[in-house]
Amino acid sequence: MVITITAFDRSPDGGKGLARDTRVRWALEETGQPYDVRLVSFRALKEPAHLALHPFGQIPTYEDGDLTLFETGSIVFHIAGRHAGLLPQDANARARAITWMFAAVNTVEPPILEFVTAKFFERDKPWYEARLPFTAINVRSRMQQLSTRLGDADWLDGAFSAGDLMMVSVLLRMRSSGILDEYANLAAYVARGEARPAYKRAFAAQLAINTRQS
């Protein structure tokens, strides 16, 4: 029984690797798990068949035998818990790595998503130009705190973990704005993530879908 995940048939980012299936692909590649992908159109996301898998009508989902999961953080955690390579064996180190997973999605990603989605969904609103710098303040505040904690370490807590996988993925969203590059150690941290062979395979796989001839 092979794992099946879902991904956009056409990602809104055109293959920059920012759609969340890339995070799951990366975790599967780090742990050496083969997987199939089922592509879903934007229209099909909100249809009953997909909503049965994912109540919020998003990608990715994860199916393995009689287990169906949604929510990227949960899927990455499930993969990391079943296969070596993404979480330390030591109980305390493992708890700290999981802490960084939650910090990525609940502390660092929310202001970043607010900034990024404003650029996407509020560009035509009368408040857009005035409000965007205000939004960026919250992003920079979090990134400065993260930069201070990371210091000159390679990864957030010892060896590369699922916490780094999630944090690098979240920070990648800020590259095109130029804000990531304001924090040299965070930019280098993201580059270390992207240089991992497992990331490269995950990125190439999603790019191939988004650049194929239809």
Add this chain to the structure above:
Amino acid sequence: MVITITAFDRSPDGGKGLARDTRVRWALEETGQPYDVRLVSFRALKEPAHLALHPFGQIPTYEDGDLTLFETGSIVFHIAGRHAGLLPQDANARARAITWMFAAVNTVEPPILEFVTAKFFERDKPWYEARLPFTAINVRSRMQQLSTRLGDADWLDGAFSAGDLMMVSVLLRMRSSGILDEYANLAAYVARGEARPAYKRAFAAQLAINTRQS
């Protein structure tokens, strides 16, 4: 060695239970774990001693012997993993409960936080009145999807779990706006959470701090 958590010495909500230490208190009460609380002032949050525990300068933190954790979701998960009462034994049911923990903090809470923090931090901005209804659209979209999935069930997936603890806590933020009450089954779900003896003890403990004579 007793668990020590941190909480605001004066919560911005004045004791409504919305500060995130309530979530951790609730998890500790559900699992019957005694704990100490160290109160932290707003000023001390950003000082080196606290930043060493929590790189983003927030509460709560969790200390147990030589383990220090931050990030509410991670702390609740750690408690749930060590003590019975918050996660099912069956591996698939456990993975689904963890999915709801991540869904609470990464899918449902971000639009809610955007709405709530706008009311708090953007009330004096020229765009405030025009933008708030726009923000509420995203909140209602997520709450409608969650309402559809919950249906007439008591909890999100079988017995009460850490996923429900987190989701109820996130939804509580929307009560004062009146938006929670637009979804009768979600309002009843939150009320079921609040009716649990463990929640009542957690709520009373944080209220006592916020209403004490200083």
